[in-house]
Structures are given as C-alpha cells and as structure tokens.
Amino acid sequence: MKKKIYLFISFFLLFAAGIRAQHLSDTIVLGGVVITDTLLKRTPFVTTQVSKEIMQSVSTRDVGDYLRSIPNVSGIRKGGGAIDPVIRGFKFSQLNVVMDGGMKIENGCPNRMDPVAAHVEVEELSQINLVKGPFLLNYGPALGGVINLQTEDPHPYAKFEIHGNAMFGYETNWDGAKEYFSLYGGNSKVYFRASGGYRKYGDYSSGKTDGETTTYNTSFTKYNYGAKAGWAISPKQNVLLSYSESHGRDVMFPALTMDEKSDDTRMMSLDYSARNISEVIKTLDVKVYRTNVNHLMDNSNRITWSAKQMVADVNAINTGGKAILGMKIKNQNLSAGIDFENIYKDGVRTMTMLMMGTTSTTRFNLWNKALIRNAGLFAGYTTSFNSFKFDAAIRVDFNKADSEDTLVLIKDGVEYFNETASQFVNLSANLGLTRKITEKLSVSLAFARGTRSPNMLERYIKRLTIGYDNYDYLGNPQLKPETNYEVDLTLTYSDKKLGTMYVNGFYSYVKDYISAVMLPSSVIMPATLGVLGVKQFVNVDNATFTGFELGYTSPQAYKLGVNVIAALTYGQIPSETKHIFIAGQVVPGDIVIKNDALPEIPPFETTLSVNYRLLHGKLIPRVSYRLVAAQHHVSDAFDEPETPGFSIMNFSVAYKLSKNININAGVNNIFDVSYYEHLNRKIIGSPENKKLYEPGRVLFVNLNLSI
Amino acid sequence: MKYALFVSILLGTLLFLDISCNNDTPDDGKPTGHISLSFIHLVDGLPLEKDIMKYVNAAGNPYEINQIMYFISDVTLHKADGTTKLISDWTDIHYVDIDIPSTLTWDVYDDIDTGVYDSISFVFGITKEKNQSFRFVNPPEVNMMWPDILGGGYHYMMINGSWKNNENVIMSYAFHMGIGQLYKSNVIEVDSIYAFVQNYFSVKLPNSAITVEENKTCNIEIVMNIDSWFISPHSYDHNFWGGAIMQNQPAMQMAKENGFDVFTVGKIE
Numbered sequence: 001m002k003k004k005i006y007l008f009i010s011f012f013l014l015f016a017a018g019i020r021a022q023h024l025s026d027t028i029v030l031g032g033v034v035i036t037d038t039l040l041k042r043t044p045f046v047t048t049q050v051s052k053e054i055m056q057s058v059s060t061r062d063v064g065d066y067l068r069s070i071p072n073v074s075g076i077r078k079g080g081g082a083i084d085p086v087i088r089g090f091k092f093s094q095l096n097v098v099m100d101g102g103m104k105i106e107n108g109c110p111n112r113m114d115p116v117a118a119h120v121e122v123e124e125l126s127q128i129n130l131v132k133g134p135f136l137l138n139y140g141p142a143l144g145g146v147i148n149l150q151t152e153d154p155h156p157y158a159k160f161e162i163h164g165n166a167m168f169g170y171e172t173n174w175d176g177a178k179e180y181f182s183l184y185g186g187n188s189k190v191y192f193r194a195s196g197g198y199r200k201y202g203d204y205s206s207g208k209t210d211g212e213t214t215t216y217n218t219s220f221t222k223y224n225y226g227a228k229a230g231w232a233i234s235p236k237q238n239v240l241l242s243y244s245e246s247h248g249r250d251v252m253f254p255a256l257t258m259d260e261k262s263d264d265t266r267m268m269s270l271d272y273s274a275r276n277i278s279e280v281i282k283t284l285d286v287k288v289y290r291t292n293v294n295h296l297m298d299n300s301n302r303i304t305w306s307a308k309q310m311v312a313d314v315n316a317i318n319t320g321g322k323a324i325l326g327m328k329i330k331n332q333n334l335s336a337g338i339d340f341e342n343i344y345k346d347g348v349r350t351m352t353m354l355m356m357g358t359t360s361t362t363r364f365n366l367w368n369k370a371l372i373r374n375a376g377l378f379a380g381y382t383t384s385f386n387s388f389k390f391d392a393a394i395r396v397d398f399n400k401a402d403s404e405d406t407l408v409l410i411k412d413g414v415e416y417f418n419e420t421a422s423q424f425v426n427l428s429a430n431l432g433l434t435r436k437i438t439e440k441l442s443v444s445l446a447f448a449r450g451t452r453s454p455n456m457l458e459r460y461i462k463r464l465t466i467g468y469d470n471y472d473y474l475g476n477p478q479l480k481p482e483t484n485y486e487v488d489l490t491l492t493y494s495d496k497k498l499g500t501m502y503v504n505g506f507y508s509y510v511k512d513y514i515s516a517v518m519l520p521s522s523v524i525m526p527a528t529l530g531v532l533g534v535k536q537f538v539n540v541d542n543a544t545f546t547g548f549e550l551g552y553t554s555p556q557a558y559k560l561g562v563n564v565i566a567a568l569t570y571g572q573i574p575s576e577t578k579h580i581f582i583a584g585q586v587v588p589g590d591i592v593i594k595n596d597a598l599p600e601i602p603p604f605e606t607t608l609s610v611n612y613r614l615l616h617g618k619l620i621p622r623v624s625y626r627l628v629a630a631q632h633h634v635s636d637a638f639d640e641p642e643t644p645g646f647s648i649m650n651f652s653v654a655y656k657l658s659k660n661i662n663i664n665a666g667v668n669n670i671f672d673v674s675y676y677e678h679l680n681r682k683i684i685g686s687p688e689n690k691k692l693y694e695p696g697r698v699l700f701v702n703l704n705l706s707i
Numbered sequence: 708m709k710y711a712l713f714v715s716i717l718l719g720t721l722l723f724l725d726i727s728c729n730n731d732t733p734d735d736g737k738p739t740g741h742i743s744l745s746f747i748h749l750v751d752g753l754p755l756e757k758d759i760m761k762y763v764n765a766a767g768n769p770y771e772i773n774q775i776m777y778f779i780s781d782v783t784l785h786k787a788d789g790t791t792k793l794i795s796d797w798t799d800i801h802y803v804d805i806d807i808p809s810t811l812t813w814d815v816y817d818d819i820d821t822g823v824y825d826s827i828s829f830v831f832g833i834t835k836e837k838n839q840s841f842r843f844v845n846p847p848e849v850n851m852m853w854p855d856i857l858g859g860g861y862h863y864m865m866i867n868g869s870w871k872n873n874e875n876v877i878m879s880y881a882f883h884m885g886i887g888q889l890y891k892s893n894v895i896e897v898d899s900i901y902a903f904v905q906n907y908f909s910v911k912l913p914n915s916a917i918t919v920e921e922n923k924t925c926n927i928e929i930v931m932n933i934d935s936w937f938i939s940p941h942s943y944d945h946n947f948w949g950g951a952i953m954q955n956q957p958a959m960q961m962a963k964e965n966g967f968d969v970f971t972v973g974k975i976e
Binding site for chain 2: 308351353355360362411526527528529530531582583585586587588
C-alpha cells in the first residue's frame with residue numbers, strides 16, 4: 001500500500017510541476033467560500049463559521065475532533081477518531097448534522113462508531129457552519145443545533161484551467177500519516193473536481209503526568225475518494241452532480257464492546273441552482289441525494305471472542321431532497337421550501353457461543369427493515385427597521401415510522417414493545433430580535449421551539465450497548481417527539497481597535513425529553529456480555545439546559561492576535577428513579593433522585609490563544625492554553641463518575657513558504673498531560689471502568705501544496 | 708413597528724405555552740411488604756460439607772458433593788381464597804450457586820400485599836417458554852447453558868461430585884438436569900433424537916404459610932435436602948446410571964420424580 005502511495009505522490013508531483021509550468025502566471029483560485037477566521041454573524045442566535053485555513057492549521061484527524069475547539073461544543077470519544085459532537089449538552093439526533101446544505105447520512109452503527117461527521121474528511125471541507133439551538137430550520141428538524149459540513153465545490157472558470165492540491169501530514173505518538181489530493185478545473189460551461197485521501201493511524205498513548213502512560217488500541221485506516229461535475233446551463237443556472245465514497249477498515253473502539261471491521265459509505269447528490277430569477281425571486285436551490293452506509297463490526301479483537309463471538313452487520317440508506325426559494329421584497333428577505341427524507345435501516349447481530357464443547361449460534365435483528373419518512377415545510381423571514389433586525393422561521397414536519405419487527409414484549413398489560421408504527425406532526429418556530437444599541441454594541445433576544453421525532457435507535461434498536469452506560473438498550477416504537485423551548489440572549493460588542501466580544505446566555509426547557517429506564521429482567525434479559533441489564537428509551541417529563549458562552553477576538557489589523565473563549569452548560573432533570581443493585585441483584589427500595597444532573601454534560605472550560613504575525617503574515621506562531629474545570633455535577637441515575645479538571649498547552653507554527661506551499665507544524669499537549677474529557681467513554685473491560693484518556697504529547701506537521 | 712414587536716413577543720410567549728404540568732399517577736395505596744428467600748443446603752438433615760466423601764446414598768454409594776447450581780422460577784404465593792401472587796415484577800428466575808454467597812439470598816423486589824399466604828410454590832428449573840438459548844449471556848447463569856443439540860436453553864440443575872464405585876474407584880458424576888431427549892435407538896447419538904422432554908417440575912412447599920406485614924420483610928428459608936434426590940420413590944444408584952446423565956432421559960426422569968420432596972421450608976421470620 002505504501003509503495004502505491006509513494007508512486008502516486010511521485011506521479012502527482014511530476015504532474016503538478018508540469019501544470020505549474022503551464023500556468024505560472026495564473027491566479028490561484030482555491031474554489032469555494034474562503035473565510036479567514038472564526039467569526040460571528042450578526043444573528044440573534046450564536047452561529048460559528050470555520051474556514052478551511054483554520055482547519056488546516058491544526059492536527060485534526062477527524063471533523064468531530066476539530067469541532068471540540070468551538071465554545072460549548074464537546075465530543076464523545078470512544079476510540080481514535082469518529083468523535084461524536086455535543087453542542088450545549090445536546091447530542092446525537094438532537095443535533096442536525098448535514099452535508100452540503102442538506103444531504104443527510106443515517107449512521108450505520110448503533111454504537112455511533114460512524115456519526116455523520118465521521119463520513120467526511122476534514123480535507124474535503126471548505127467550511128463548517130454551526131448554529132446553536134433550534135434556530136436554523138431549513139436543513140431539517142433541529143432541536144439542539146445544526147452543523148453543516150460544506151465540502152469543496154468546483155466552479156466555472158472564464159477559460160479552461162486545471163489546478164491541484166496535495167496535503168501530507170504526520171503525527172507522532174500514534175504514528176499517524178495522512179495524504180490527500182485533489183484536482184479541479186474546467187471552463188465557463190463545464191467544471192469538475194476529483195479528490196481522494198488516505199489516512200492510517202496506530203495506537204495512541206496517554207500522557208505521562210499520572211505516572212505510566214497507557215497505550216490504547218485506537219488504530220484505524222480510512223480512505224475516501226469522490227468527484228463532482230458541474231454544468232453552467234446559463235450564467236444564472238448551474239447543475240452539480242456529486243459522488244463520493246468513504247471507507248473505514250479496522251477502526252478500533254476500546255470504549256465499545258465491538259470494533260469496526262469495515263464501513264463503506266456511498267454518497268451521491270444532484271444540485272440545481274438558479275440566481276436572480278426575477279425581481280422578487282432571487283434564488284432557487286434544489287437538491288436530491290442518496291447516501292448508503294454498510295457497517296460491519298465485531299469483537300474479534302477482544303478476549304471475549306474465544307467464548308462469545310458477536311458480529312453486527314447494518315445497512316442504512318437515506319434518500320431525500322429539498323427545494324428552497326429565496327425572495328427579496330425591498331428590505332425583507334423571505335425563504336420558503338420543502339424537504340423530504342426517507343431513512344431505511346436493517347441490521348442483524350449474529351452471536352456464537354462456544355461452551356461445553358458445542359457451538360450455538362443465533363441471529364437477532366438490530367433493526368428489521370425499519371423506515372422513517374419525514375417531510376417538512378419551512379419558511380424564513382428577515383427584515384430590519386430602525387435599529388432593529390427581525391428574524392423569524394417556521395417549520396412543520398410530518399413524520400411517519402414503521403418497522404417489520406416481530407418482537408412483542410407485553411407483561412401485565414404493559415406494552416413495552418409491540419405496535420411499531422407511529423406518526424407525528426411537529427411544529428418548530430423561532431423569533432429573534434436584534435437591537436443595535438450603538439454602532440458597536442448590539443443585543444439580541446431569540447425564542448425558539450424545536451421539535452424532533454425519535455430516531456431509528458430510540459424507536460427500534462434491540463438489545464445493544466450503545467454506550468450511555470453499562471446496559472443494553474431497547475428501542476421504544478411509541479416514543480413521542482421531544483421539544484426544546486429555548487431562549488437566547490446575546491450581547492455583542494465590536495470595535496475596529498478593540499476587537500469583537502460576545503456574551504451569550506441560554507436556557508432550554510426540553511419537554512418529553514428522551515431518556516431511558518431499566519426494564520425488569522422478567523420482561524427482557526440483556527444480550528451483551530458484561531452488562532447490568534436492559535434499559536428502554538422513554539419520554540420523561542422534562543429536562544433543562546442552562547449556560548453561557550463568551551468569546552473575544554482581537555482585531556486582525558494587529559500583529560498580535562488574541563482569542564479567548566469560555567463556556568458552561570448545566571443540565572438537570574427534575575426526577576429520576578434509580579434501582580439499587582446488591583451483588584448484581586436488584587433489591588427492593590428504588591431511589592427517586594430529585595434534580596439529578598443530565599449525563600454527558602461537559603464542564604466549564606476556557607481557552608486562551610495567542611498568535612503573532614511575522615514576515616507580513618507569512619509566519620504565524622500560535623500558542624493556546626486550555627483550562628477545563630472538574631465536572632462534579634454528574635448523573636446519579638446513570639452512575640456517571642466525576643471527572644477531574646485539567647489544563648493543556650498547544651503550540652503551532654503556520655508558515656507560508658510560497659503561494660503554493662504552506663506548512664503547519666506544532667506540538668499538542670506540550671507537557672504530556674494525562675487527562676480525559678468528561679465525555680470520553682469508559683474502557684470496556686478495564687478493572688475500574690477507567691475512562692479512555694486523550695492522547696499525550698503529539699508532534700505534527702502538515703504540508704499543503706497547491707497549484 | 709411597535710406592532711411588529713408586540714406580535715413577536717406575543718408569538719414567543721405562545722410558543723412557550725405548550726409547557727404542561729406533571730401528571731403523577733397515584734399508586735393504589737394498598738399496604739405492602741416484602742419477602743426474602745434464603746437457600747439452605749442440607750444432607751441427611753445437616754448442613755452440606757462439600758468436597759468430603761462422607762455421605763452414602765440410599766443405593767449405598769459413598770459420595771461427595773463439589774458444586775451445586777440450579778434455577779428456581781415462577782415463585783408463587785397462594786392465599787386461602789385461591790388468589791395468587793406471582794413473583795415477577797423484576798425477575799422471575801433465580802439462580803442459586805453454593806459457591807456464590809450472593810445467590811443464596813434473594814431479596815424479592817416485588818411489593819406484596821399484606822396478609823396471610825397459605826403456601827409457596829415454585830418451578831424447579833425453567834419452564835419451556837422461558838428456557839430459551841441465549842436468554843442468559845453473562846456468568847454465572849450463562850455457564851448453565853444446555854447444548855442446542857440436546858434441547859437448548861439452560862441446565863435446571865448441576866450437582867457435581869464423585870462417588871466410590873463397587874471397585875472402590877472414585878468416579879466423577881455430573882447429576883445434571885435439563886431438557887431430556889428421546890432417541891430412536893439404543894445408541895445415544897444426537898442424530899437419532901426424535902423428541903425432547905421438559906423435565907422441569909412444580910414444587911409446592913409444605914408448611915410454607917407466611918404472613919406479610921406492612922413495610923416489613925418476611926424471611927423464608929428454602930431448604931434443599933440434597934440426599935432426597937437419591938432416595939424416594941426411586942433409589943438412585945450412581946453405579947447403574949454412571950457419571951453423566953444429560954443424554955439419559957430415564958435417569959433424569961427418576962431424578963425428576965425424586966424431586967417432589969427435595970425442597971422444604973426452614974425458618975420463617
């Protein structure tokens with residue numbers, strides 16, 4: 001494989017040299033939208049945009065890993081990569097993660113080895129847009145936030161041009177190497193982009209400050225490739241056809257009961273866009289897509305394999321589309337659209353037990369031809385008057401689900417799992433008002449109601465540890481949608497000389513919050529080795545999330561750049577019931593816990609980054625110091641352990657050698673600190689249920705070439 | 708413009724009006740208590756001393772016991788008026804292992820209506836509908852697995868030990884009960900199995916009347932008189948049946964028939 005890579009690199013460099021000779025005087029166009037820094041849009045809610053340059057400047061091996069650097073965005077780590085984003089304590093389907101403005105991927109793995117962000121590589125992205133709260137409704141139902149992962153799009157050129165990019169990166173500690181290549185160009189009518197990447201990482205070791213380092217089985221291999229072809233029908237109309245594949249092989253997850261043997265994801269889409277259609281209708285964007293994930297996982301790398309073999313094979317298909325019309329009447333902007341999503345999921349777990357010299361094999365379905373259909377109508381409106389800016393959006397979703405499950409669980413008249421069909425009509429809406437108090441100071445107040453229907457896992461999963469705690473989980477086909485009522489208050493101050501500062505406070509009241517309760521063993525027994533029992537998803541009355549974020553960015557005009565962020569979320573549930581275990585048995589006397597913490601809520605943290613622009617901005621050293629408080633507010637009902645605080649320091653240098661060559665190098669976790677994030681999962685099989693630590697010191701270098 | 712602001716605030720308020728109050732379901736208010744079952748193992752009326760060849764059964768076999776593991780299920784409390792309380796609110800199958808002290812006590816989760824209960828019954832082993840392979844995947848219960856080719860599910864009981872045969876040679880026995888098989892011929896081969904036999908049986912404990920008082924726990928000792936497995940109505944001879952009986956339905960049938968008086972009640976407090 002390495003030989004092939006070297007040959008490919010050599011070929012690419014030779015090819016690139018040739019192209020460069022031909023187009024020496026050409027203007028370099030990177031394509032897509034380029035934003036030069038993390039910035040705040042003037043919206044009544046908090047939105048963050050991340051540019052390609054920012055992503056390139058750090059040793060990011062995973063989109064989810066990068067997202068953790070945004071205030072109040074955390075991630076759940078279960079292995080070397082595929083970190084699952086958490087925004088203000090909202091996670092999984094409470095977040096709407098889409099690609100390219102509307103393409104959705106149904107993750108194949110019930111353990112979320114493959115969240116949406118794991119199906120796209122950082123190098124493919126031109127931009128990440130992140131909106132906190134249920135405020136952005138034109139990408140689908142949103143409860144806790146929206147993340148749009150925008151990949152690089154090709155664009156027309158006045159005359160035929162062809163360009164290329166190459167990236168090579170290496171990280172110590174886990175001997176991680178990554179390569180990425182892209183070729184793009186075209187003329188005024190037809191344009192294209194083709195790209196591919198490969199990354200192979202070994203096992204990483206934790207830091208040394210706790211004594212000895214621990215090496216975790218976190219290796220993974222991933223590769224991806226794809227192409228996009230565009231046709232400019234007219235100067236106002238474009239069509240773009242995209243196809244890409246992403247593959248994972250032997251991706252290890254020490255904090256899960258199984259590892260990913262293979263993951264094969266195929267994504268295809270067709271986009272049509274028209275601009276300036278009439279005086280009123282300014283834009284029309286239509287997208288249709290299909291994504292397909294084949295996910296295979298097993299425990300063949302675990303000691304349990306010798307006695308009990310588990311293999312899970314899941315196929316997930318998401319087919320959908322959207323159309324959105326943008327209109328402008330004087331200073332009023334209107335948008336309206338429809339979208340549709342059809343999710344199909346089918347999966348089987350095969351269990352083989354080797355005991356008493358005999359072998360017993362059985363097959364459980366994890367999902368049995370489960371189907372969720374969601375159709376949405378949405379509209380948005382913005383206008384400004386005097387010193388006010390007004391935003392409003394509304395969305396109605398028609399959600400229908402069913403499955404061919406034959407499982408029936410009824411005991412004493414209580415139906416735990418029986419009728420699989422359900423349908424809902426969900427209303428989401430938001431209003432926001434921004435008042436410009438002075439030229440520099442503005443205040444925003446936004447209200448929102450966001451409703452989302454239960455997902456495939458919550459509705460139909462059958463007896464699998466999905467990682468919240470040491471239990472198998474059972475879906476609940478009769479779950480109700482959960483609704484987030486949120487209010488955000490944001491104060492923004494922006495001064496050319498002093499920089500930009502914002503403070504945001506938010507409060508979320510989630511009605512019919514989807515949690516889980518333990519089921520009696522007389523109803524259902526677990527199917528996974530080592531778990532305590534079976535929990536089923538249920539709606540609990542409510543949960544609340546409260547918190548704040550603040551950020552400061554110094555003006556770009558100065559050589560010295562300073563960036564400060566801080567964030568805190570406090571999640572609480574009014575009442576939870578906890579069963580008492582003694583020697584593995586549930587005994588009489590349940591405990592009702594009042595005002596329990598919600599599980600997996602990150603603690604307070606703050607980061608200070610300082611950079612200095614040398615050589616007219618060609619050389620930028622950057623140092624960052626991240627301080628994370630201990631998390632003592634933990635869920636008693638979920639037996640969540642407390643997490644100690646920690647601080648780490650990173651250093652990097654970005655050097656623009658020429659207009660064609662960029663080098664980013666640095667060291668993360670300079671002092672080799674042993675630490676783990678509160679959201680990192682526990683190591684399966686560890687004697688004290690120890691959590692998976694973060695990597696210790698990592699030296700990295702990324703070389704970016706463009707022609 | 709003020710109107711727009713007013714409408715905004717009004718709509719925002721309306722969005723939040725959907726928040727509803729709790730609807731707590733009151734319980735039925737009946738007074739309840741609890742029971743706790745302790746498992747005692749006796750041989751010839753005395754506490755079991757394992758790993759010592761000090762016992763002699765009715766057939767005259769000197770024997771010792773090394774391990775005992777078994778399931779009881781569907782424990783039921785019977786009232787004089789014919790009503791019953793099935794223990795199943797949390798678990799309906801209990802595993803007992805003399806080497807795992809925590810299994811020797813079962814603090815029953817169920818809330819039990821106060822009052823006098825005439826008797827207690829249970830199923831020795833696991834009923835057909837519940838005795839399905841892969842029901843248990845975790846130790847220790849998983850170690851009771853009964854091979855699928857012999858009927859599947861789990862052993863009802865394992866008593867492992869050794870006996871001294873007629874030649875004074877110490878032999879191991881595995882007095883195991885589970886789903887039996889009927890073979891087409893005298894040759895015991897799995898290919899010739901034509902039917903399976905459920906060997907679980909119901910036990911009604913004699914003298915097991917109890918009184919459950921409000922907010923109190925009634926402790927009941929359930930005694931397994933191990934020697935009774937080998938006494939009546941059949942004298943069980945290890946020399947005749949040999950060491951392993953998993954594929955010997957007549958032997959398991961004999962054990963099943965002997966099981967009627969194996970369990971008694973000890974102290975009730």
